[in-house]
Amino acid sequence: xxxxxxxxxxxxxxxxxxxxxxxxxxxxxxxxxxxxxxxxxxxxxxxxxxxxxxxxxxxxxxxxxxxxxxxxxxxxxxxxxxxxxxxxxxxxxxxxxxxxxxxxxxxxxxxxxxxxxxxxxxxxxxxxxxxxxxxxxxxxxxxxxxxxxxxxxxxxxxxxxxxxxxxxxxxxxxxxxxxxxxxxxxxxxxxxxxxxxxxxxxxxxxxxxxxxxxx
Amino acid sequence: xxxxxxxxxxxxxxxxxxxxxxxxxxxxxxxxxxxxxxxxxxxxxxxxxxxxxxxxxxxxxxxxxxxxxxxxxxxxxxxxxxxxxxxxxxxxxxxxxxxxxxxxxxxxxxxxxxxxxxxxxxxxxxxxxxxxxxxxxxxxxxxxxxxxxxxxxxxxxxxxxxxxxxxxxxxxxxxxxxxxxxxxxxxxxxxxxxxxxxxxxxxxxxxxxxxxxxx
Amino acid sequence: xxxxxxxxxxxxxxxxxxxxxxxxxxxxxxxxxxxxxxxxxxxxxxxxxxxxxxxxxxxxxxxxxxxxxxxxxxxxxxxxxxxxxxxxxxxxxxxxxxxxxxxxxxxxxxxxxxxxxxxxxxxxxxxxxxxxxxxxxxxxxxxxxxxxxxxxxxxxxxxxxxxxxxxxxxxxxxxxxxxxxxxxxxxxxxxxxxxxxxxxxxxxxxxxxxxxxxx
Amino acid sequence: xxxxxxxxxxxxxxxxxxxxxxxxxxxxxxxxxxxxxxxxxxxxxxxxxxxxxxxxxxxxxxxxxxxxxxxxxxxxxxxxxxxxxxxxxxxxxxxxxxxxxxxxxxxxxxxxxxxxxxxxxxxxxxxxxxxxxxxxxxxxxxxxxxxxxxxxxxxxxxxxxxxxxxxxxxxxxxxxxxxxxxxxxxxxxxxxxxxxxxxxxxxxxxxxxxxxxxx
Numbered sequence: 001x002x003x004x005x006x007x008x009x010x011x012x013x014x015x016x017x018x019x020x021x022x023x024x025x026x027x028x029x030x031x032x033x034x035x036x037x038x039x040x041x042x043x044x045x046x047x048x049x050x051x052x053x054x055x056x057x058x059x060x061x062x063x064x065x066x067x068x069x070x071x072x073x074x075x076x077x078x079x080x081x082x083x084x085x086x087x088x089x090x091x092x093x094x095x096x097x098x099x100x101x102x103x104x105x106x107x108x109x110x111x112x113x114x115x116x117x118x119x120x121x122x123x124x125x126x127x128x129x130x131x132x133x134x135x136x137x138x139x140x141x142x143x144x145x146x147x148x149x150x151x152x153x154x155x156x157x158x159x160x161x162x163x164x165x166x167x168x169x170x171x172x173x174x175x176x177x178x179x180x181x182x183x184x185x186x187x188x189x190x191x192x193x194x195x196x197x198x199x200x201x202x203x204x205x206x207x208x209x210x211x212x213x214x215x
Numbered sequence: 216x217x218x219x220x221x222x223x224x225x226x227x228x229x230x231x232x233x234x235x236x237x238x239x240x241x242x243x244x245x246x247x248x249x250x251x252x253x254x255x256x257x258x259x260x261x262x263x264x265x266x267x268x269x270x271x272x273x274x275x276x277x278x279x280x281x282x283x284x285x286x287x288x289x290x291x292x293x294x295x296x297x298x299x300x301x302x303x304x305x306x307x308x309x310x311x312x313x314x315x316x317x318x319x320x321x322x323x324x325x326x327x328x329x330x331x332x333x334x335x336x337x338x339x340x341x342x343x344x345x346x347x348x349x350x351x352x353x354x355x356x357x358x359x360x361x362x363x364x365x366x367x368x369x370x371x372x373x374x375x376x377x378x379x380x381x382x383x384x385x386x387x388x389x390x391x392x393x394x395x396x397x398x399x400x401x402x403x404x405x406x407x408x409x410x411x412x413x414x415x416x417x418x419x420x421x422x423x424x425x426x427x428x429x430x
Numbered sequence: 431x432x433x434x435x436x437x438x439x440x441x442x443x444x445x446x447x448x449x450x451x452x453x454x455x456x457x458x459x460x461x462x463x464x465x466x467x468x469x470x471x472x473x474x475x476x477x478x479x480x481x482x483x484x485x486x487x488x489x490x491x492x493x494x495x496x497x498x499x500x501x502x503x504x505x506x507x508x509x510x511x512x513x514x515x516x517x518x519x520x521x522x523x524x525x526x527x528x529x530x531x532x533x534x535x536x537x538x539x540x541x542x543x544x545x546x547x548x549x550x551x552x553x554x555x556x557x558x559x560x561x562x563x564x565x566x567x568x569x570x571x572x573x574x575x576x577x578x579x580x581x582x583x584x585x586x587x588x589x590x591x592x593x594x595x596x597x598x599x600x601x602x603x604x605x606x607x608x609x610x611x612x613x614x615x616x617x618x619x620x621x622x623x624x625x626x627x628x629x630x631x632x633x634x635x636x637x638x639x640x641x642x643x644x645x
Numbered sequence: 646x647x648x649x650x651x652x653x654x655x656x657x658x659x660x661x662x663x664x665x666x667x668x669x670x671x672x673x674x675x676x677x678x679x680x681x682x683x684x685x686x687x688x689x690x691x692x693x694x695x696x697x698x699x700x701x702x703x704x705x706x707x708x709x710x711x712x713x714x715x716x717x718x719x720x721x722x723x724x725x726x727x728x729x730x731x732x733x734x735x736x737x738x739x740x741x742x743x744x745x746x747x748x749x750x751x752x753x754x755x756x757x758x759x760x761x762x763x764x765x766x767x768x769x770x771x772x773x774x775x776x777x778x779x780x781x782x783x784x785x786x787x788x789x790x791x792x793x794x795x796x797x798x799x800x801x802x803x804x805x806x807x808x809x810x811x812x813x814x815x816x817x818x819x820x821x822x823x824x825x826x827x828x829x830x831x832x833x834x835x836x837x838x839x840x841x842x843x844x845x846x847x848x849x850x851x852x853x854x855x856x857x858x859x860x
Contacts, residue, residue: 004385004422005404008317011257012430014274015417022271023415025438028746028832029686033266034325034413039684040265041674042226048283048305050255051248055270056237059229059447059704061440062271068263069284070301071308082346086285086301089353090263093286097327097350101673102223110249112312131297135312138304170219187673189220198249200238202230207219215227223670225706232447232704239450434815434852435834438747441687442860444704445847452701453845463696464755464843470695472656478713478735480685481678485700486667486707489659498693499714500731501738512776516715516731519758519783520693523716527757527780532653540679542742543734561727565742568734600649619650628679630668632660637649645657 026062033063040066042102043094045087045169047073051197052108066094072113073105074141075169078176088176095188096178103173107166107194113139114162121146122157142168163212166192166205241277248278255281257317258309260302260384262288266412267323281309287328288320289356290384293391303391310403311393318388322381322409328354329377336361337372357383378427381407381420456492463493470496472532473524475517475599477503481627482538496524502543503535504571505599508606518606525618526608533603537596537624543569544592551576572598593642596622596635671707678708685711687747688739690732690814692718696842697753711739717758718750719786720814723821733821740833741823748818752811752839758784759807766791767802787813808857811837811850 007015023030043066046054054060054067068090075087094100117139119125128136145164149157170192173179182188192205194212203212238245258281261269269275269282283305290302309315332354334340343351360379364372385407388394397403407420409427418427453460473496476484484490484497498520505517524530547569549555558566575594579587600622603609612618622635624642633642652660668675688711691699699705699712713735720732739745762784764770773781790809794802815837818824827833837850839857848857 001382001385001420001425002422003389003398003405004407004420006421007319007406007408007419007430008257011273011319015272015430018272018274019415019417022439025435025834026440026746027415028744028834030266030415031413031832032684032744032746034411036684037325037327038265039677039681043263048258048281048309050253050278050281051245053270053275053277055268056277057230057233058226059233059440059443060268062268063265066263066265067284069282071304074301076299076301080347082352083298084291084353084356085299085349086289086291086353089286089349092349093328094263099673099677101671101677104222104226110252112252113308132295134300134304134307137297138299138301141299167216170216174218183218187676189670189673190218191222192219193222196249198246200234200242200245202234204222205216205219206221207217210216215222215230220670224667225671225704228451228704229447231451232444235450235454236443236446431812431815431850431855432852433819433828433835434837434850436851437749437836437838437849437860441703441749445702445860448702448704449845449847457845460696460845461843464841467755467757468695472653473693478688478711478739480683480708480711481675483700483705483707485698487660487663488656489662490698492698492701493695496693496695497714499712501734504731506729506731510777512782513728514721514730514783514786515779516719516721516783519716519779522779523758524693534652534656540682542682543738562725564730564734564737567727568729568731571729597646600646604648613648620648621652622649623652626679628676630664630672630675632664634652635646635649636651637647640646645652645660 030062038063038066038098040064040098040100042066042104043068043091043100044104044106045073045075046106047071047108047111047113049108049111052106052195054106057195057202066098066100071135071138072111072117072142072165073107073169074138074165075105075172076141077172091173091176092178095182099187102189102191104191104193105166105169107162109159109162109196109198111162114142114165115158117142117146118158118161121150144168163194166194245277253278253281253313255279255313255315257281257319258283258306258315259319259321260288260290261321262286262323262326262328264323264326267321267410269321272410272417281313281315286350286353287326287332287357287380288322288384289353289380290320290387291356292387306388306391307393310397314402317404317406319406319408320381320384322377324374324377324411324413326377329357329380330373332357332361333373333376336365359383378409381409460492468493468496468528470494470528470530472496472534473498473521473530474534474536475503475505476536477501477538477541477543479538479541482536482625484536487625487632496528496530501565501568502541502547502572502595503537503599504568504595505535505602506571507602521603521606522608525612529617531617532619532621534621534623535596535599537592539589539592539626539628541592544572544595545588547572547576548588548591551580574598593624596624675707683708683711683743685709685743685745687711687749688713688736688745689749689751690718690720691751692716692753692756692758694753694756697751697840699751702840702847711743711745716780716783717756717762717787717810718752718814719783719810720750720817721786722817736818736821737823740827745833747834747836749836749838750811750814752807754804754807754841754843756807759787759810760803762787762791763803763806766795789813808839811839
């Protein structure tokens with residue numbers, strides 16, 4: 001594995017900075033977390049996008065949130081075909097092993113994945129339709145969401161689709177029997193959020209008004 | 216979707232705290248990130264575990280790292296079957312669209328997923344072998360790694376397997392043609408790390424010594 | 431005092447969040463509270479337990495409740511020996527200087543202190559009988575309460591003892607001459623509560639039925 | 646116990662409000678806290694004063710902080726006389742049973758207990774010198790602190806004494822063998838804070854400069 005390189009210096013330096021400050025301040029707590037295991041209160045499903053910081057927005061400290069991040073914060077529908085399903089595995093582990101109290105799906109503005117999904121579904125990005133495109137195949141999860149926004153004026157569609165991604169994921173979450181059971185027994189609650197990167201606002205899906213409302 | 220609930224108050228309060236401090240201090244930067252798009256320097260593949268904080272360890276600010284988090288920080292092998300592959304999609308997007316300079320696989324101690332993998336492969340957790348277990352199917356990616364550590368004394372096996380998870384993922388990364396090409400042309404470098412949660416130490420895989428060495 | 435360290439960063443960030451939101455919203459009120467002094471309506475005696483939140487349960491805003499918290503929400507009997515009595519001092523200050531209208535003793539389920547008291551009195555924790563055990567000596571206040579529940583079936587004893595802790599404290603409160611006088615003149619009323627942490631229910635001691643009844 | 650009354654209606658109403666909102670939002674988490682026990686990260690020693698809200702300042706959520714509150718946030722010196730010592734019991738439980746990572750002493754401005762201590766030590770409140778005064782006997786813990794500030798101009802003395810109360814408490818904490826041992830082995834860190842109620846500022850004691858510095 002000669003292709004594996006040493007870490008760039010800037011990352012090494014940041015690590016040493018963390019070790020000398022945050023780690024040192026919290027040594028006893030980290031020791032306990034290692035010895036006693038994690039007990040997170042919530043799972044958060046967020047985008048890989050470098051501009052979305054769950055840990056920053058919610059002041060998430062070590063041990064608080066179980067965080068899965070994938071492109072466009074998507075949950076695929078329940079499919080028990082024996083294949084590798086990273087997102088489904090994370091949800092299963094959070095709900096059945098860690099017994100988190102909340103699953104939060106956090107969408108965001110200016111999402112590159114959603115933009116690609118829009119273009120693919122609108123016929124503007126045929127390369128994403130190709131079987132060989134992992135991004136295209138992944139964003140295919142959102143095709144039912146696209147159908148719901150396709151009649152909107154073009155300039156509104158992408159933003160609407162970002163919010164649909166949150167709703168489709170929440171719907172898909174409920175197709176997992178262990179999620180449905182936990183929700184129905186009151187052990188788990190589901191939440192949908194959308195963050196505007198530019199103005200820092202946060203909207204949540206309100207079941208009553210069936211819309212996203214600013215927090 | 217009556218099952219979707221409003222966000223718990225403690226998270227709402229934390230968000231307002233972030234908005235009034237971190238966001239307000241960096242408003243202009245967030246505005247630019249939204250308008251001009253992200254330009255992350257590296258992709259980090261890390262575990263969902265609530266005790267592992269990439270953003271904390273590397274002082275990751277908004278816009279710096281494209282972060283994918285799944286159980287046990289695994290990369291599955293390249294498989295072009297047209298199915299949903301969240302991890303592969305994230306890698307494809309990072310390498311081909313965002314053109315990150317580094318991909319870092321960050322493993323960690325006390326990993327519940329790796330422990331489950333060990334027990335499954337050692338025949339101690341037959342339920343994980345079941346086709347219906349998402350965690351089991353996901354951890355199956357690590358079976359070749361288990362074979363390499365199975366001859367070790369039992370008390371050393373899990374920790375060794377945590378490090379194997381980093382190596383298996385690095386090997387699998389190279390099965391993606393676009394990764395291999397970018398590595399070979401010098402546009403991309405791969406890195407393997409393992410973090411001890413309790414003592415805060417960080418080890419990196421060194422190609423020369425073929426071992427993990429403390430940073 | 432080289433052993434005194436700076437506050438961990440996560441607490442500093444939380445403080446800044448509070449300062450920028452709750453404090454800023456209520457600045458004028460905090461200013462008045464500082465200038466004119468406190469005028470709390472009630473004193474609450476509660477447990478140190480991190481799961482019992484007087485301020486949350488009663489929506490207690492700044493300036494409303496004078497809150498004393500000790501292990502197992504105990505009031506020791508009136509003893510005028512010139513020693514340091516933190517609980518007695520707090521009661522004296524609340525009743526004679528602040529002239530609160532109510533003193534509320536708030537017990538709770540799953541109380542570690544009460545569990546220790548039970549084990550000590552049942553002969554299962556001899557180390558707590560030791561003169562050197564502060565927890566043991568403190569829980570000794572509850573020995574009369576244990577005698578009243580010791581004939582119950584074992585599975586009912588700890589919960590019964592948690593409620594006895596409220597009653598013993600109320601009885602001990604009346605041994606303070608200034609409490610008794612204030613109660614008899616109608617200036618002060620005493621209240622006994624027990625909170626179930628898990629189901630969120632709250633029971634109060636009703637003098638008429640001589641039992642705890644759900645609110 | 647005919648003197649025990651039912652809870653005032655305003656508190657009953659607040660409880661029902663909490664039950665219908667905060668409790669309902671976090672039901673699953675409260676259930677887990679009850680079943681699995683508390684695991685607080687820090688102990689906070691704060692004043693009973695109704696204007697000082699640890700839970701508000703640090704956004705303290707259920708399960709996070711073990712909170713002891715007494716008059717003037719004092720820690721008496723280690724005394725193993727077999728008497729009831731509520732503060733010492735709370736510290737013993739937090740450090741030896743719960744194994745918290747931090748003990749924070751939080752002082753504050755406009756403290757009535759400290760004002761009384763000042764007046765007593767300055768000969769202006771002879772009634773507090775009386776053996777029968779619980780507040781006087783409790784504040785006696787602070788007499789060594791008064792000696793250190795008595796040469797200051799009168800208008801500065803009370804505020805200085807409020808900060809001395811934090812330092813005396815930190816010094817007394819170290820007289821407890823189990824605290825000293827935990828500090829020296831790196832399992833526990835001690836912190837001193839002083840909050841200005843009126844302007845919301847927070848100062849911490851910095852060992853290097855031997856002074857309180859704004860956070």
